[in-house]
Amino acid sequence: MFNEAMRKIVLLIIAVLLLLLAGFAAWKLIPGDTMEPEPTPEDLGEPAAAADPDSLAWTEAPNIPWSPRDSHSAFVFKDALWVLGGLNANDSKINPVTPDYTRAVYFNDVWRSEDGMNWERVAEHAEFPPIRSASVFAWKGALYMVGGFSPTGGGYRVGMWRSSDGEHWTKIRTDPPFELREGQVVKVWNGGLWLIGGVNYDTRKLFTDVWFSEDGANWRLVTPDAGWAGRWDHDVAAFGDKLYVAAGMGFEGEGFNDVWATSDGRIWEQLTPAAEFSKRQGGGLVSWKDYLWLISGLDAKTNEGLGDAWYSKDGTSWTKVPKDASWLGREDGSMLVFRDRIWVLGGMDSDWNWNNDVWYSEIKNASGAVLN
Structure with missing residues (x-):
C-alpha cells in the first residue's frame, strides 16, 4: 500500500x-x-539603433597650433588627419570686409594629428610652393597634389606633387594634362581618382570637365562638359554607388544650390535645380551615417558665412538640422570624415576673419544614446 x-x-x-x-x-x-535568443533592435533593423540626423551637434577641439587659414587642404592619410597649405588675410584687409589677397600670407606647411586634437608640424616649409585651393588626396599608399594657385610659385603653374610620408614632396609633372586651375575637387571613387570642375582667373574660364586617373599622375578626359554650369568651390561626395556634385560659385559671385549625380562620371543627372538649402559656395559635402551631409559655406545672397547643416537620403530632398553649429558661419574650411566623425577645420567666418578652430560631430540614435 x-x-x-x-x-x-x-x-x-x-x-x-x-x-x-x-x-x-x-x-x-x-x-x-x-x-x-530574443532578437535585438539591431537584429530587427529597427530605427532606434540608427543615427537621428536632427541630433547632430558639434564640439570644439582646444588649442590648435597651426595658423588661421582657409583654402587649405585636409585629408586622411596613414590613419591620421592632415592639414597643409592655404592662406591667411587677417592682416591684409583694405577694410573689415575686403581682404587684399595680394598681401595675404600663403602657407606650405604640413601638420598631422592622430586624434584631431593634438597636432605636430611635419614640415614648416615643404618642397611645394605656398599654395591655396590645391587638391591633396591619398591613393595607393602615397599623397598627391594637383591644381591650386601660388603667388610666389608660378601662379597656376604649380605642377603636380607626390609624397610617400607627407613630409618630403617631389614634383612629378610640371604641367598636368588638364588646363591649369584652382578650386577643383578630386575624389576617390569607383576604382580611381576623379577631378571635377574648377576655375582659372587668368584665362577667365570656368570648367565643367571631368578627368579620371588610376595612378594620380596620368589623367584622361572623361567628359569635356558634364552638363552642370561651370563652377568652383563646389562640393563633391561619393554616396552609395554614385558621385554627387552640389553648390559652388561662378565668375560673378553667383552661387548654386543645384545637385547632380553620376553612376559613371560621364553622364550626369540633375536631381534638383534648387535644393532646400540656399545658394552657396565653399561648404562641404560628406557621406556619413547613411546620409549625405551638406555643411556650411558662404551664402550667395547675404555674402555671409553659414553654420547650418543639411542631410539627404537621395540627394534630391534635403532637411535642415534644427540647431546650427556654435561656430561663426564660414566658407573654405575643410570638412571630412575621420574616425567616424565629421571634422570641420579652419576657414573664413561671417565676420571675415580667418580661423584655426577645429570642430567634430556628435550624433545620437532615436533613444538618445550617443553613437560616436
Missing part, C-alpha cells in the same frame, strides 16, 4: 513537470519549433 501511494505521487510529480515544460516551450518557441 505504501509502495502504491509512492508510485502515484511520483507519477503526479512527473505529470506536473511535463506540464511546466510544455508551457515553457509554448512560450519560447517560434514557428518552426526552434529555440532562439
Whole structure:
C-alpha cells in the first residue's frame, strides 16, 4: 500500500513537470519549433539603433597650433588627419570686409594629428610652393597634389606633387594634362581618382570637365562638359554607388544650390535645380551615417558665412538640422570624415576673419544614446 501511494505521487510529480515544460516551450518557441535568443533592435533593423540626423551637434577641439587659414587642404592619410597649405588675410584687409589677397600670407606647411586634437608640424616649409585651393588626396599608399594657385610659385603653374610620408614632396609633372586651375575637387571613387570642375582667373574660364586617373599622375578626359554650369568651390561626395556634385560659385559671385549625380562620371543627372538649402559656395559635402551631409559655406545672397547643416537620403530632398553649429558661419574650411566623425577645420567666418578652430560631430540614435 505504501509502495502504491509512492508510485502515484511520483507519477503526479512527473505529470506536473511535463506540464511546466510544455508551457515553457509554448512560450519560447517560434514557428518552426526552434529555440532562439530574443532578437535585438539591431537584429530587427529597427530605427532606434540608427543615427537621428536632427541630433547632430558639434564640439570644439582646444588649442590648435597651426595658423588661421582657409583654402587649405585636409585629408586622411596613414590613419591620421592632415592639414597643409592655404592662406591667411587677417592682416591684409583694405577694410573689415575686403581682404587684399595680394598681401595675404600663403602657407606650405604640413601638420598631422592622430586624434584631431593634438597636432605636430611635419614640415614648416615643404618642397611645394605656398599654395591655396590645391587638391591633396591619398591613393595607393602615397599623397598627391594637383591644381591650386601660388603667388610666389608660378601662379597656376604649380605642377603636380607626390609624397610617400607627407613630409618630403617631389614634383612629378610640371604641367598636368588638364588646363591649369584652382578650386577643383578630386575624389576617390569607383576604382580611381576623379577631378571635377574648377576655375582659372587668368584665362577667365570656368570648367565643367571631368578627368579620371588610376595612378594620380596620368589623367584622361572623361567628359569635356558634364552638363552642370561651370563652377568652383563646389562640393563633391561619393554616396552609395554614385558621385554627387552640389553648390559652388561662378565668375560673378553667383552661387548654386543645384545637385547632380553620376553612376559613371560621364553622364550626369540633375536631381534638383534648387535644393532646400540656399545658394552657396565653399561648404562641404560628406557621406556619413547613411546620409549625405551638406555643411556650411558662404551664402550667395547675404555674402555671409553659414553654420547650418543639411542631410539627404537621395540627394534630391534635403532637411535642415534644427540647431546650427556654435561656430561663426564660414566658407573654405575643410570638412571630412575621420574616425567616424565629421571634422570641420579652419576657414573664413561671417565676420571675415580667418580661423584655426577645429570642430567634430556628435550624433545620437532615436533613444538618445550617443553613437560616436
